Amino acid sequence: MKLFLKVQIPLLLFYAVQMLLVPLLYWLTGEGRPFSIMLYGAAISGSVLAVYLAFRYLSHRRLYAKLSEPEAYIDSAFEPLGDAPLPEAFEKLLESYGRRYRDRLGEEASRVDSQITFMNRWVHQMKTPLSIIQLTAEEMDDAAADSIREEVDRLRKGLEMVLYTSRLDRFEDDFSIVPVSLRKAVSETVAENRRLFIRRGVQAEIRVAEELQVYTDAKWLRFMLTQILTNAVNYSGGSGKTVTAAAFQRGREAILEIRDEGIGIAPEDLKRVFNPYFTGERGREYRESTGMGLYLVREICKRLGHRVELSSQPGEGTTIRLIFDSGIL
Amino acid sequence: METILIIEDDAKLAGLLEAYLSKYGFRTVTVEDFSSVLDAFLDSGADLVLLDVNLPKYDGYYWCRQIRSRSLCPILFISARDSGMDQVMALENGADDYITKPFHYEVVLAKIRSQLRRVYGSYAQQPEERTVRLGPLTLYPERFAIQHGERTSELTQKESVLLEALMLKEGRVVSRERLLDLMWEDQHFIDDNTLNVYITRVRKKLKELGAQDAVETVRGAGYRLNIAGAS
Numbered sequence: 352m353k354l355f356l357k358v359q360i361p362l363l364l365f366y367a368v369q370m371l372l373v374p375l376l377y378w379l380t381g382e383g384r385p386f387s388i389m390l391y392g393a394a395i396s397g398s399v400l401a402v403y404l405a406f407r408y409l410s411h412r413r414l415y416a417k418l419s420e421p422e423a424y425i426d427s428a429f430e431p432l433g434d435a436p437l438p439e440a441f442e443k444l445l446e447s448y449g450r451r452y453r454d455r456l457g458e459e460a461s462r463v464d465s466q467i468t469f470m471n472r473w474v475h476q477m478k479t480p481l482s483i484i485q486l487t488a489e490e491m492d493d494a495a496a497d498s499i500r501e502e503v504d505r506l507r508k509g510l511e512m513v514l515y516t517s518r519l520d521r522f523e524d525d526f527s528i529v530p531v532s533l534r535k536a537v538s539e540t541v542a543e544n545r546r547l548f549i550r551r552g553v554q555a556e557i558r559v560a561e562e563l564q565v566y567t568d569a570k571w572l573r574f575m576l577t578q579i580l581t582n583a584v585n586y587s588g589g590s591g592k593t594v595t596a597a598a599f600q601r602g603r604e605a606i607l608e609i610r611d612e613g614i615g616i617a618p619e620d621l622k623r624v625f626n627p628y629f630t631g632e633r634g635r636e637y638r639e640s641t642g643m644g645l646y647l648v649r650e651i652c653k654r655l656g657h658r659v660e661l662s663s664q665p666g667e668g669t670t671i672r673l674i675f676d677s678g679i680l
Numbered sequence: 681m682e683t684i685l686i687i688e689d690d691a692k693l694a695g696l697l698e699a700y701l702s703k704y705g706f707r708t709v710t711v712e713d714f715s716s717v718l719d720a721f722l723d724s725g726a727d728l729v730l731l732d733v734n735l736p737k738y739d740g741y742y743w744c745r746q747i748r749s750r751s752l753c754p755i756l757f758i759s760a761r762d763s764g765m766d767q768v769m770a771l772e773n774g775a776d777d778y779i780t781k782p783f784h785y786e787v788v789l790a791k792i793r794s795q796l797r798r799v800y801g802s803y804a805q806q807p808e809e810r811t812v813r814l815g816p817l818t819l820y821p822e823r824f825a826i827q828h829g830e831r832t833s834e835l836t837q838k839e840s841v842l843l844e845a846l847m848l849k850e851g852r853v854v855s856r857e858r859l860l861d862l863m864w865e866d867q868h869f870i871d872d873n874t875l876n877v878y879i880t881r882v883r884k885k886l887k888e889l890g891a892q893d894a895v896e897t898v899r900g901a902g903y904r905l906n907i908a909g910a911s
Contacts (some may be wrong), residue, residue: 483696
């Protein structure tokens with residue numbers, strides 16, 4: 352309404368000047384007409400103007416409403432504005448901009464899509480050579496083979512991280528929440544990574560009740576556990592240390608705690624460990640540290656509706672807690 | 681002797697699988713012409729099929745359906761893809777199980793054995809028990825027993841695993857890491873000291889059987905089995 356009136360100001364001024372011109376003309380030519388007639392004429396003319404303005408307002412009101420508050424109508428940006436020429440032309444303009452914008456967006460999305468597809472395919476292609484290297488190394492038995500196996504393990508983990516990171520973008524299509532046995536998930540993940548434990552001489556201790564189940568996605572949970580355990584072992588700082596996985600229930604929540612006996616995290620770094628690409632002081636000492644592990648854990652937790660907490664005592668160790676909001680015994 | 685058909689377009693990988701499986705007493709056939717996989721299957725008389733998903737011309741799912749229309753033999757997929765969806769696809773196209781790359785030999789062997797046991801029942805186990813022979817020494821890994829000449833001795837499961845690994849690599853060093861890996865348990869993981877204890881026990885059993893000084897410690901590397909009179 353305000354905008355409408357603002358737009359009409361020149362017309363109203365123009366009209367007012369017109370209205371003054373007629374009595375002025377009468378006055379100049381000396382034709383003395385009664386004031387009331389002139390007022391009457393002005394009133395009739397004024398009401399014609401009012402009808403015009405009302406019609407104009409009614410036929411353009413959606414356009415004006417949209418123009419004065421573009422944000423409020425963002426979701427209905429392409430709804431018809433009415434069939435007066437101006438709203439119609441404006442509607443066409445919006446539509447053509449919209450079309451152009453959608454085309455661009457579509458192109459961009461398909462570019463991203465094809466890049467993801469390419470990357471996934473590439474990762475899968477790399478797995479055949481990786482299998483061959485792994486199987487060949489299994490047949491060898493000197494120190495060189497051990498070192499090859501270690502590198503193969505790292506390559507495998509790296510590829511897995513690439514895959515899971517790209518899957519994170521399409522999370523909605525790729526998870527299913529079912530009751531999962533925490534004990535089974537933890538011990539299978541530990542077993543999968545046993546070579547890492549053995550290599551670093553780190554003990555695994557699992558204290559999770561057999562019957563404890565949580566609602567989660569098994570695949571993503573195992574991916575998170577791999578990230579957490581790999582960190583815990585790598586930062587344990589030497590052989591003879593133990594990584595403990597313990598679970599307990601607190602009210603409706605089930606809490607899985609993974610604790611290492613490593614050097615811990617400096618207090619000033621604590622806030623940043625979940626940031627992507629954050630490696631911290633100690634991370635730089637390990638070549639495989641990408642700084643993505645904990646970031647991914649937090650992102651996955653967010654999407655699955657779990658929580659993740661981290662606490663650390665420098666010199667004593669680090670504890671990561673995964674909190675599932677409804678543990679079922 | 682069961683026949684295993686390997687349908688894998690990477691010749692190297694197919695070769696490795698072939699070599700490994702024949703070591704465990706399977707007859708293996710590989711496919712070379714990927715436009716007539718079904719014919720290769722029918723000619724091979726396979727008892728079990730290892731099938732890769734990504735193949736030239738048609739994919740593994742296609743061939744799986746083709747084979748399924750002619751035979752009920754177990755089909756194991758070997759694929760790089762590991763999402764739930766891919767596994768569902770495989771099972772829906774008639775596969776019996778799924779192995780993801782990169783894999784370990786033991787996994788393939790275990791899955792093959794379990795399928796054969798399930799499908800062919802006792803027939804698969806009966807013809808001969810699996811044995812590992814080394815000179816005068818014979819190990820029965822399935823019932824944890826060792827025989828030296830006329831004498832036999834019972835082993836624990838761990839001792840049997842340990843001895844099998846040493847016997848298969850007779851004369852060469854088996855690293856401590858490798859042994860710890862093989863002996864991994866779900867709950868308590870075996871540490872160096874426990875491994876020492878097991879080695880001591882194996883030595884003692886071998887000594888009782890009359891095979892003395894057989895397990896040799898190689899400092900900083902691992903252990904080596906030397907059996908007098910072995911091949």
